[in-house]
Amino acid sequence: MSSTIPTLGFAILSVLARADSTGYEIAGRMRNPVARFWTASHSQIHTDLRRLLAAGLVGYTTAPGPGPQEKKIYSITGEGLEALREWVTEPPRPQPERDELVLKTYAAWLADPAALSEMFRTALRGHEKRLAEYEAAWASMEKEAPAFGTPRFGNMAALRCGLTYERHRADWCRWMIDQLSRSLKPSCDASYPSEE
Amino acid sequence: MSSTIPTLGFAILSVLARADSTGYEIAGRMRNPVARFWTASHSQIHTDLRRLLAAGLVGYTTAPGPGPQEKKIYSITGEGLEALREWVTEPPRPQPERDELVLKTYAAWLADPAALSEMFRTALRGHEKRLAEYEAAWASMEKEAPAFGTPRFGNMAALRCGLTYERHRADWCRWMIDQLSRSLKPSCDASYPSEE
DNA sequence: GACCTCATGTAATGCGTTACATGATTTC
DNA sequence: GAAATCATGTAACGCATTACATGAGGTC
Numbered sequence: 001m002s003s004t005i006p007t008l009g010f011a012i013l014s015v016l017a018r019a020d021s022t023g024y025e026i027a028g029r030m031r032n033p034v035a036r037f038w039t040a041s042h043s044q045i046h047t048d049l050r051r052l053l054a055a056g057l058v059g060y061t062t063a064p065g066p067g068p069q070e071k072k073i074y075s076i077t078g079e080g081l082e083a084l085r086e087w088v089t090e091p092p093r094p095q096p097e098r099d100e101l102v103l104k105t106y107a108a109w110l111a112d113p114a115a116l117s118e119m120f121r122t123a124l125r126g127h128e129k130r131l132a133e134y135e136a137a138w139a140s141m142e143k144e145a146p147a148f149g150t151p152r153f154g155n156m157a158a159l160r161c162g163l164t165y166e167r168h169r170a171d172w173c174r175w176m177i178d179q180l181s182r183s184l185k186p187s188c189d190a191s192y193p194s195e196e
Numbered sequence: 197m198s199s200t201i202p203t204l205g206f207a208i209l210s211v212l213a214r215a216d217s218t219g220y221e222i223a224g225r226m227r228n229p230v231a232r233f234w235t236a237s238h239s240q241i242h243t244d245l246r247r248l249l250a251a252g253l254v255g256y257t258t259a260p261g262p263g264p265q266e267k268k269i270y271s272i273t274g275e276g277l278e279a280l281r282e283w284v285t286e287p288p289r290p291q292p293e294r295d296e297l298v299l300k301t302y303a304a305w306l307a308d309p310a311a312l313s314e315m316f317r318t319a320l321r322g323h324e325k326r327l328a329e330y331e332a333a334w335a336s337m338e339k340e341a342p343a344f345g346t347p348r349f350g351n352m353a354a355l356r357c358g359l360t361y362e363r364h365r366a367d368w369c370r371w372m373i374d375q376l377s378r379s380l381k382p383s384c385d386a387s388y389p390s391e392e
Numbered sequence: 393g394a395c396c397t398c399a400t401g402t403a404a405t406g407c408g409t410t411a412c413a414t415g416a417t418t419t420c
Numbered sequence: 421g422a423a424a425t426c427a428t429g430t431a432a433c434g435c436a437t438t439a440c441a442t443g444a445g446g447t448c
Contacts, residue, residue, distance in 0.1 A: 006406080006407070007294075007296060007299070007407095008407085008408090010299065010303070011299055013303075014299065014302055014303040017303065017306060022426090022427070022428090023427080023428075023429095024425095024426065024427050024428080025426095025427095034302070035302060036293060037293050037294065037295040037298040037299055037302070038293070038294050038295070038298075038299050039292040039293070039294070040292075040408075040409095041408075041409060041410080042427085042428080042429090043408090043409080043410085043411095043428095043429075043430080044407080044408060044409080046428065046429065047429090047430095065415095065416090065426080065427050065428075066415075066416045066417065066425090066426050066427055066428095067414060067415045067416065067426075067427045067428060067429095068414055068415055068416090068427090068428080068429095069414085069415095069427065069428040069429070070427090070428085071426090071427060071428080072427090072428080081306070084303060084306060085306050085307050085308075087300075088300050088303050088304060088306060088307040088312070089300075089307050089308060089311035089312055089314075089315055090315075091315055091318055091319075092296035092297045092300060092319075093296065095294075095295070095296060096235045096436090097232060097233050097234070097235070098203075098233065098234055098235070098291075099233040099234070099291070099357075100203060100288035100289065100291060101288045102233040102234075102354050102357050102358075103203070103206065103207055103210060103233055103234050104283075104284050104285075104288060105350065105353045105354045105357065106210050106230070106231060106233070106350045106351070106353075106354045107206070107209075107210040107213060107280060107284050107350060108284060108349065108350050108353060109344060109345055109346055109347055109348075109349040109350040110213060110277070110280060110281050110284060111281050111284040111285050112281075112285060113344060115285035116284070116285055118285075119285055119286075119287055122287055123287075123288075147379070148305060148309060148375075148376070148379035149305055149379075150305055151305055152305075153304065153305040153379075154301065154302045154303060154304050154305040155302070157301045157302075157304060157372060157375065158298050158301050158302040160368060160371060160372075161295075161298050161301065161368050162298075164364045164367060164368055165364060167364070168360045168361060168363070168364040171360060172356060172357050172360055175356060176353060176356075179344075179353065180344070183343070183344035183345075183349075202434080202435070203435095204435080204436090218398090218399070218400090219399080219400070219401095220397095220398065220399050220400080221398095221399095236436075236437095237436075237437060237438080238399085238400080238401090239400095239401075239402080239436090239437085239438085239439095240435080240436060240437080242400065242401065243401090243402095261398080261399050261400075261443095261444085262397090262398050262399055262443075262444045262445065263398075263399045263400065263401095263442060263443045263444060264399090264400080264401095264442050264443055264444085265399065265400045265401070265442085265443090266399090266400085267398090267399060267400080268399090268400080292408090292409095
């Protein structure tokens with residue numbers, strides 16, 4: 001009967017369940033470290049917000065905005081909260097895994113090892129940077145473990161996943177770099193004098 | 197100038213670089229453990245194959261097929277190989293991360309802990325199953341480390357990523373289940389007689 | 393007789409990105 | 421004066437899924 005809500009709709013509701021926001025702010029919140037697992041452009045968020053509005057899951061109040069249009073501050077409704085609660089415990093549909101770096105790895109045997117090594121070094125830097133971010137956020141959270149039933153529990157749990165994910169990725173990149181360096185100099189071992 | 201090839205195009209080329217295949221077989225190969233990082237329906241593979249054909253990156257020979265149409269056995273061309281080689285070492289574009297389970301986790305503070313625990317237990321079983329698969333494949337590969345320049349190097353490297361990914365995921369699920377059980381019985385600790 | 397595997401394709405629809413359009417305020 | 425931030429929206433296009441259509445051969 002009801003038009004099915006796409007996953008992004010629930011992502012929006014998850015943000016609104018924490019704080020009333022404009023469409024613009026929702027996009028911004030999704031870019032923050034603990035909520036980086038779902039992103040969308042503001043244009044899509046706006047269109048999805050209209051759908052949620054039509055379904056009665058969100059409402060809004062207006063305020064004077066900076067641009068020509070008025071600013072709309074959205075909030076989740078009772079039905080919205082109920083729909084979100086129900087959705088949360090439904091088993092997630094199996095998602096097709098698509099990972100460009102791993103695909104490149106699958107075809108890596110065809111390419112130049114030195115260039116590959118460079119690519120993985122770049123990837124590694126990215127993961128290390130994120131890991132540092134996550135670890136800082138984790139440290140500030142661990143001091144007092146947030147109780148279930150408070151939004152900070154969600155923050156911590158999602159962050160924990162991001163943290164161990166980045167660790168796994170960084171480890172894998174290091175492993176790759178090591179493997180590639182072995183194929184670059186398969187002769188004997190590291191007894192080269194490293195002059196120049 | 198040239199119409200840009202979507203990532204799926206390169207996934208197809210990566211498969212064809214290993215063995216000539218029909219569109220149907222390509223879809224099948226992508227479902228196998230070491231190449232599970234990119235999937236597509238056969239209908240999309242067929243349309244993309246036509247594009248690769250128009251770009252001169254693949255060719256095909258026909259053979260009598262089981263159905264009304266003829267079977268087409270595709271193979272990668274010289275240009276195709278070159279395009280693939282170039283693409284492999286280009287840094288991957290940052291991909292938007294979308295993870296339904298983590299999104300649910302972010303909103304988990306609103307839901308019923310028992311139902312959540314059940315959901316994570318299901319997820320954990322899935323990851324453990326895959327991990328076992330990957331570990332079996334890994335064991336059979338480690339005996340003789342494949343040399344760079346052979347397809348098996350790509351298999352091993354991609355598999356390594358899948359392996360540590362599933363490990364990270366399973367660990368995180370266990371951590372979540374533990375966290376949730378703490379919120380279920382916050383009283384004292386595990387000194388319950390576990391009769392019944 | 394029903395269903396699965398092999399094999400190719402078309403069509404409808406939905407999700408997502410990118411680019412375009414507008415415009416005030418603040419920072420360099 | 422140029423650029424970034426805040427704020428909303430439309431339009432075009434591309435990627436992906438799902439369903440539909442056809443049909444042989446083998447298995448339960």
